[in-house]
Amino acid sequence: MPLLEVEDLETHLVTRRGVNRAVDGVSFSLDTGRCLGVVGESGSGKSMTAASILRLLPQPYGKIVGGSIRFDGENLLAKSEREMRKVRGGKIAIILQDPMTSLNPVFSIGYQIAEAVRLHQRFRGRHVLERVIESLRRVRVPAPETRVNDYPHQFSGGMRQRVVGAISIACEPKLLIADEATTALDATIQAQFLDLLRGLQQDLNLALLFITHDFGIVAKMCDDVIVMYAGRVVESCDVREMFNHPAHPYTLALLEAVPKVDRRVERLYAIPGVAAGGFTHQAGCSFAQRCALAQPRCHHEKPPVMTVRPGHTSECWRAEEIYNAQGTLSLHTAAVTSEGHA
């Protein structure tokens, strides 16, 4: 049985402008020791999915209106607020983008790590301190015995994010959610932190849920990947499958829109228009308006979830065709011909 199983999750944000279907029927599962990447642009619902798992939606707007979240054999949606507090920071930990906002500037980092340990573990007295130092050592903060008494401003950006990492692993979680955890870091520091997370995942047999907009992070870290667009999972597969044989036009377009470090690209493919938000309710596929491969029926009939290969699904009418084209399909030429038709 997978550690985390999300099925048909629907999360709505009720605002004055109407209902935003931030998460609109999302399903995926994650096993212990695996890393799942959730890729998408802003507004695709990836962070709301993470917030739904922890039941930390913005109040009073956010509401989970459908679906189920099973974690470690339990239904998280049936838990009371009191029970959820044991899960958060205990079995499920999260690392957010900006370490300076995650840490409190007026408490020493030792105090902040100890807070988590006291809340979730039975350690008291000097055992707490031992545990704190142990966590700092795990995230390779040099000289942890002396640095426990330092304050966040005494650490560099990369070291601060390690301290946040130390808080999250101090209670031996089973699932670690990283929501754009390295976006604010410099390239060399980012690479170090990602290597560190990879190491921790193996040492502690963690399940990692990596939320990112960066395909480079997916390529480096993840075993499996889901691509989200307008609150839905449009493609789900193994990471090599996604890079080698994408089966959804959105994935294909994103991969062609990113400039490469290792080779020269003459012209990037730019997806026209802007990302659809959760407010718009289209009859057909939500990506159809921006899609270079859209056919007439894409605009009024919702595409089904197509399985192009065991373990590889794509929510597109032309999924099989795109999958079988294996990268020979060029969106540039497709875009030119569709403009010609219009």
Added chain:
Amino acid sequence: MSVEAAHAPLARTKDDTLVRIRDLHVYFNVRRGPFLKRHDVVLKAVDGISFDVNSGETFSIVGESGCGKSTTARAILKVETPTKGEIIWRGLSLAKIDPAQTKAYRAAVQAVFQDPYSSMNPRLRVLDFVSEPMLLNLAIGKKERRERSERALHQVGLRADDLNSFPHEFSGGQRQRIAIARAIASEPKLIVLDEPVSSLDVSIRAQIMNLLKSLQEDHGYSYLFIAHHLGTVRYMSHMVGVMYLGRMMELSESEALFTNPAHPYTQALFSAALPDHPDVERKQVLLRNDVAAPTEIPPGCRLHTRCPFAMPVCANIEPEWKEIGPRHWTACHLI
């Protein structure tokens, strides 16, 4: 060894050189230390760099935060005054030009910044924002300012009616287009682009980068491009300079640099870049320690405290700036 010798003639003297940066230093005095023990220290943000920006080309500066790339850009924008060294604009030294020439210079050099939300005044209409740089030129009347703004907006893919709207009516990508429209409205020669796409979504990034490239092809603008994402730099640049702690480590034509990085710092930077594909295995060049503080720059080669190939000589003598290939320079004792 004198600094001048380290920066012997950089590029072949070409007629199409637009800006020449020679031995540029920008130092700041900052206060450090606790109350009662407060003292001034010198922060060397830019510590002697030289390069040329050619007409119609993109010169990119890469490096980690704090390496001085934005300060260099600000010096070229005439926001910071150089402590030492010269910026030469088409044969004229910026330190010596008169107020009238300064005005012309400010019209000819425009900038686009990272965050399209904070770079626009929320109370100005798009027209006011886009036409503001043209106010410097008294020869341009109100009617012409509007016409030019319309043309600029059209060039960046927006409509002329958008001139009457306010910034909050636009998305991040559209705002960045408006910022570009403002930059091109006064028909500049050089546009400083300081991380212009890093706050945008992946699909919008490609739109903006392609727009910048087309504008350059059509109008021959020069760009000074500052970015930390290496793929973006490779896509946009003709020339690339790699900076570390206020100094240029390597300078080369873009493709030569990406296929054959010479300096250990460049190699380390490239090996830390995220892979384009899960099967990519990069040669790992790892740096030790953290970046030194720009108030306490190490003697000798400033990278020696972190360099995996450091030799005894590196701690004492600053390596010379030398040409190692066509339009390819570096400063390292190993080479």
